[in-house]
Amino acid sequence: MKRGPSRAVLGNIAMMALLAALAWLLLRLHLQEDWWPGAPTASHWRWAAGSVVAYAAVCALLWWRGRPRDDATREDGQAPLLLVWASQTGFARQLCERSAEVLRAAGVSVRVRGLHQVDATLLQQTTRMLLIASTTGEGDAPDHALPFLRRVMPQALALPHLQYGVLALGDRSYGHFCAFGHQLGAWLRRHGAHPLFDTIEVDNADPAALRHWQQLLGQLGGNVTELPDWTPAQYQPWQLQSRRQVNAGSPGAATWTVALVPADGVLPAWQAGDVVEIGPRHGSDEVDAWLALHARDGNAQVEGQSLRDWLARSHLPVLPDSVHAGDAALVAALKPLPHREYSIASTPAEGQVLLLLRRLLRPDGTPGLGSGWLCDHATLGGRIDLRFRSNPNFHAPSPDAPLILIGNGTGIAGLRAHLRARVEQGAARNWLLFGERTAAHDFHFGDDILGWQRAGMIARLDTVFSRDGGVHRYVQDRLLAELDTLRQWVRDGATILVCGSLQGMAPAVDAVIEQALGHEGKEALIVAGRYRRDVY
Incomplete structure (x- = not known):
């Protein structure tokens, strides 16, 4: 279909027409011999010269502010x-x-x-x-x-x-x-x-x-996500139903499952592959310590909420001793804590949102913002701020199509939801490749996965545990050893879903897929929507 000129082009044409009209009017003034009877005075010349200099200064300032900014190359030689x-x-x-x-x-x-x-x-x-x-x-x-x-x-x-x-x-x-x-x-x-x-x-x-x-x-930036959200989420109230550590004795960081239910009992719909945004809070001890240090009453009400509640959801400010702002002014200056994203490991049929998260620790040994809230500070039955985010780029294909699921670590959460959905749909042509540290401690959702395999709902299962030894150390190594199988599944119409590490696993798996299918073959999968990734 032929399209007319864009709005930008029409705007440029209109502006040129306006400038031409102004030029014509000015030209008519010049054609009148007596339009200005005398020569410019010295003050007129000074004003004119000053105007030109000021204009040049403004142009220079705008250029300086808009010039390309380059940071220095890092000491390790990595380019910006x-x-x-x-x-x-x-x-x-x-x-x-x-x-x-x-x-x-x-x-x-x-x-x-x-x-x-x-x-x-x-x-x-x-x-x-x-x-x-x-x-x-x-x-x-x-x-x-x-x-x-x-x-x-x-x-x-x-x-x-x-x-x-x-x-x-x-x-x-x-x-x-x-x-x-x-x-x-x-x-x-x-x-x-x-x-x-x-x-x-x-x-x-x-x-x-x-x-x-x-x-x-x-x-x-290296998991540095402490800056406030550009656009804060509008959360819904949920409740923490249960949580437990699932990898006691693992050489890796503690990993927990967290189950959440809606506060009003009405379970919304979502699809396998979707994610939730959690609004974290500070622990009550940390907030109380801040209130005591700055001699503030945490029960004071500001806009219908207690000061303690406002502080729990915000970055705790560092106030100089000389500052004695009122509570309303303090609340107005607070910066909300940023959200945390987690893949949903369950389907609506299970009646809960199930998460799998690693309990991260800061350099000083304190727990991370999101994992510390869900694993340590939130009380059972207490409120959790939650919002769903649809993730259509990671939704599954038709149940009739084969599905290859590849992931490592807590990336198994998103893959587990897809497997559960496929079980509910009766789709059995599924191939799961999963990598972690040890089979004894880190085979997350292992009971579910092995049960589905025994029931014939997982046609092929390949697990790799890096600390247990063996021929293959990482999931990409196992995939590399199965190039012929990968090619056959793709020829049969399989979609590939990858969930896990952005920095290590995902690019390594991508390289193996390109080795198996060639650059054009991988490109064709992407264009067809048959190669999708949810990496973090």
């Missing part, structure tokens, strides 16, 4: 991460600058560029890149991206060294939703680059998608 924006209205550029702030706060060196400033040389010098790309009209690129489309994309580049991620901005009411972001991702894959994670689609600045992007930025 490249953050690229393609923006029509400025929103993508704003998100790019906020992303740079998150990464810099985590100690990551970055360089920020508009897509029009990216050339082949820069791509060949970069090992990690994140793109934030808007789509305009019916699938068009932003105007400033045209030099990249015309000069860089036609080139036959080899980019096997490049890892990238894409945040695609769009409007689902248009026919080609997030088309330009997907176009960039497909072009990079065709030239050998490797995606760090599946493209994240953002519909009209969807807060949940942006929070997910911020979570991934924290992972790239």
